[in-house]
Amino acid sequence: MRPETPHRIRVLVVDDEEPVARAIARALGDRFDVTLAHSVDGAQRALDHASFDVVVSDICMPGKSGLDLHAWLEASSPEIASRVVFITGGSPNPSERARLARLPNPCLGKPFHTEELEDIVLAVAKSAGSRAP
Numbered sequence: 323m324r325p326e327t328p329h330r331i332r333v334l335v336v337d338d339e340e341p342v343a344r345a346i347a348r349a350l351g352d353r354f355d356v357t358l359a360h361s362v363d364g365a366q367r368a369l370d371h372a373s374f375d376v377v378v379s380d381i382c383m384p385g386k387s388g389l390d391l392h393a394w395l396e397a398s399s400p401e402i403a404s405r406v407v408f409i410t411g412g413s414p415n416p417s418e419r420a421r422l423a424r425l426p427n428p429c430l431g432k433p434f435h436t437e438e439l440e441d442i443v444l445a446v447a448k449s450a451g452s453r454a455p
Contacts, residue, residue: 330355331447332372336365336379336391337409342432346378346409349436354443362386366394369402375447377402378439381410381418381429389421405450407442409434 333354337343340360347356357372359365361383368374377395379388388408395403408422411432422429428442 331375331443332357333443334359334365334368334374334377336360336362336377336383336388338380338383339411342380342411346439350378350440350443353440362388362391362394365391369395369399374402375405375450376443377406378443379406379408381408381422382412387418389418392425392427401450405446407439407446409439 331354333350333356335343335346335350335356336359337346338360343358343360347358350356357368357374359368362385365377365379369377377391379391381388388406388410392403392406392408395406404427406427408427408429409432410429428446430439430442
């Protein structure tokens with residue numbers, strides 16, 4: 323059994339597929355405070371109104387991608403950009419793969435095990451000096 327986190331880490335989950343986003347929220351909700359956004363625009367609005375310890379973002383979404391969200395964060399909130407965890411269910415195009423390869427952020431392929439995502443979220447929050455134990 324995993325030890326409980328004494329302080330709840332705030333996680334923003336960004337995925338255009340609502341069932342996937344809800345499944346991730348349910349999986350993480352026992353250990354973290356989770357907010358959902360179903361687009362980059364929605365994520366930007368959430369980030370403008372609340373603080374998050376970690377952002378879990380799908381890469382491939384219609385319109386703006388998770389990499390576009392990351393670029394926006396690098397310009398507006400570099401400390402949060404370093405706390406983005408990418409997830410992807412498909413193969414990013416060559417341009418996206420090249421951009422992703424230059425970033426230190428972790429990336430998980432779907433499907434993934436909940437425990438793996440929990441561990442990465444916790445590690446990212448800890449490395450950024452968030453409220454994680």
